[in-house]
Amino acid sequence: MIGKLNHVAIAVPNLDAAAKQYRSILGAEVSEPLDLPEHGVTTVFVNLPNTKIELLHPLGDKSPIAGFLARNAAGGVHHLCYEVDNIATAREQLLESGMRVLGDGTPRIGAHGKPVLFLHPKDFQGTLIEIEEV
Secondary structure (H helix, E strand, O other): OOOEEEEEEEEEEOHHHHHHHHHHHOOOEEEEEEEEOOOOEEEEEOOOOOOOEEEEEOOOOHHHHHHHHHHHOOOEEEEEEEEEEOOHHHHHHHOOOOOOOOOOOOEEOOOOEEEEEEOHHHOOOOOEEEEEEO
16 A cells, blocks of 8 residues: 655754754755645755655644644654555555544645645554655
8 A cells, every 4th residue: 555655754843953954964955944834834855865854843833743842842753654646545445444544534735735644653653654645
């Protein structure tokens, strides 16, 4: 069902500093910040030859990233994103297997302009999983 690792998301307390560190110290190509109000985040992508790193920062007080950073002040890995060919088919297979899809199960448009869903971390060894249709 799953395809390639699309990205690893890291919640950061200072988006500008994190982007600068990847750009200046590691020499990576770093995107401009993008606000995603529906998800409550501002995101920056670090483009690597084989995948991406997504730097996440809270957008507003009700952001799920604000809660994550309250528990992890220095930041840390937030989720892994895997590609799927068809998000509706993947969702049905996951639900039939007893996995929990967060929210109401309706895909939302993610940072790449494609449908995404998040899967409960308790079903995946404590790791929040995002699936993205490609």
